[in-house]
Amino acid sequence: MTGEARIERVVTSGTFSLDGGTWEVDNNVWLIGNDSDVLVVDAAHDAAAIMAAVGERRVCAIVCTHAHNDHIDAAPELARLSGAPIMLHPDDRMLWDMTHPDVAPDRDLTDGDCLSVAGAELWIHHTPGHSPGAVCLYAPSLSALFSGDTLFHGGPGATGRSYSDFPTIISSIRDRLLTLPADTVVYTGHGETTTIGAESPHLEEWLARGH
Template sequence: MIDRVVTSGTFSLDGGTWEVDNNVWLVGSEREVVIVDAAHDAAAIAERVGDREVRAIVCTHAHNDHIDAAADLAARVGAPIMLHPADQPLWEMVYPDLPYTPLGDGQVIGAGGVELSVLYTPGHSPGAVCLHAPELGVVFSGDTLFNGGPGATGRSFSSFETIIDSIRERLLTLPGETVVETGHGESTTIGAEAPHLQEWIARGH
């Protein structure tokens, strides 16, 4: 079972601020869920959760638009926040003193009979992760891979070469029919994106 909540707010980094719409994903069952990213509007996310138990709030990375509702949401639903520790510097820009539970590559997080495997995919940020649910045929890509190519790089903490390596080695090796549920915009599939790898490399961004 997958629910999507679209929230709106701003993304700020390196002195710039942009208006953005974010996808927040609830994955699990009618009894319990994992929340993937906590963007902008804790009340709207909590309303969609309803009376289900939240096993964890998993942050695909710590850019502010993906975590700015995390503290409020955690307090509302009584769940731990999980983040890869390589994103500590980004996390501290928003939450200087708020602890989280560290995520590790290969870790499995379960809710409602669904198991999400953590794929460490640095590049968009140092601690970026994707979450693969093989039984659902889905990967939650955060901002690592979108419908149309890699997430934006070239800002602070980012590396185009690293994100290409992550996509090639961790995502494009998944079955072609795997649905890619993104952090912004519409879904795609691994099969739809894989043929464009060399175009992305040539483009260089």
């Protein structure tokens, strides 16, 4: 008996670099799976730590919510250790190439794709704004959304750097995420979780921020 799908978190530490700046960051790496199979969301900083959490399980995919370096820097090494394919939306390929010019992702993610692990379906929502190819993974059976850096506890992801756009991220959140059930737990790329219901009332505040 391998059990139903569950969610585990690994926190890794490293740096985020873009536009000539570098910042220390802690990243959430999410594992979705059971006792035999697991899917990794965002291979950040430390492939060995991620593999330690995976244990003897088979990694069926390494899914990148976007290609900022802090979310993908350990992806090629994790792929080498696990044999799993790396998946990324093609609109973020230019960001990927800044970090990994000699290694390509294995598969493209597209809006509406469905990935399966341990009996759970994870639907890909293309949610540009933080980056052009940002995606979120929605798992209805787990009441879970893996939002990367699109939606956090307290608001949208940052849009002050290259390839980001505030009106676009607000549209993505309004049209693709706040339409999900209110009790959906949002598993973010950094920091604590939240819920769709907790964030929905603040949309007007976020819109006002953009003016």
